[in-house]
Amino acid sequence: MLKSISRKPKAQKPDIGTFETEVDGDRLLLTLVGRWDVPTVMANQPALQKFAENLAVEAAKHSVIDLSSVTRLDTVGAIAVSVLRERMARFGTAEITGAHEAQEALLDQIAKVDAQPIPRLPIPTARDRIANLGKWAVDIGHETRELVGFFGELCVVLFRLARHPGRIRLTSIVNHMQQVGIDAMPIVGLLAFLIGVVLTFISGDQLQRFGASVFIVNLIGIGVLRELGILITAIIVAGRSGSAFTAEIGTMKINQEVDAMRTIGLDPMEILVIPRVIALIVMLIPLGFFADIVEIAGGALMASISLNVTFTQFVNQFHAAVSLQHLWVGMVKAPFFAFVIAMVGCFHGMAVSGSAESVGQQTTASVVQSIFLVITLDAIFAVVSSQIGW
DSSP: OOOOEEEESSOTTTTOOEEEEEEEEEEEEEEEEEEHHHHHHHHHHHHHHHHHHHHHHOSSSSEEEEEEEEEOHHHHHHHHHHHHHHHTTTTSSSEESOOOHHHHHHHHHHHSOOOOOOOOOOOOOOHHHHHHHHHHHHHHHHHHHHHHHHHHHHHHHHHHHHHHHHSSSSSHHHHIIEEEHHHHHHHHHHHHHHHHHHHHHHHHHHHTTTGGGGGGGHHHHHHIIIIIIHHHHHHHHHHHHHIHHHHHHHHHHHHTTTHHHTTTTTTTTIIIIHHHHHHHHHHHHHHHHHHHHHHHHHHHHHHHHSOOHHHHHHHHHHHHHHEEEHHHHHHEEEEEEEHHHHHHHHHHHOOSSSSHHHHHHHHHHHHHHHHHHHHHHHHHHHHHHHHTOO
């Protein structure tokens, strides 16, 4: 006995296709009519979903999709036909009939596509977090070992150049001195001046409540000369020059210029690293001194504006409270900070490999690591100077 069921969308348009189903025992016939494209699939989607869940589909052992009445079939329509065939094939055989040559070619292309569902990201467990922590610790250990090895190689090359000073590339050193020193003075001076102004304003507001405004000179003088002046300068240089070292050497390595140097018998450490290290060591001392002067000048200006401490009073109190020893404590740190910044910047430049993305990653790591090591060294110097009574 033949049973006929028709499915049509409620708001039917003349150019939207339809479908009909016929069930004859365990045989199911699905006939598509008209245009089967994006509008048709969207209009028939609820009815198609209901048909796919029909018990007749599960009861059918042989299913047929008839495309002989289809006037247009686009990619979306072909995907819908393929999905219906897969749904019917779960319970028996399923075939497509009546398709002309172009439609068969499109259906074959759809069938070849491996349309796997998007995999769901696994939810990290406590074990995964511990494993990630262990991996991070191992990576830090490997990077620290490589950095120590780079430090040792750098010391060997410096010792060799000390024995043979004629091999030192003075032109390159002077060029880098201008880049890391003279060219950095405007930004270092501006930031140092603003820090002096802000520090004086914040600290002076508290001291003024106790009638001790004049002691802002002690705070600014000692704090800037011993700690803030050289520390702020080193952080600025790490972000400006240290990152430039990494980017320059990293780009040269991507362009295989470093490999070319080794091929012709030149030492990249001697050509690229040593001039940058020496230039930064030489220039960070005057840069730090310049930052101290500008920072104190900013503090003096703000003290005269907000605390009514005249310039003469500021100078007299500064001369009485601040000794030259505080300046030496700050300046002694400069070569160590410079060596660390230049070494880390060049190390990460040499570690660049493969792509421009690696340059960005190594530059970021260079700045972060340089600032971390500079602050760590400053803390060590503070403890040591306190123990020896400086």
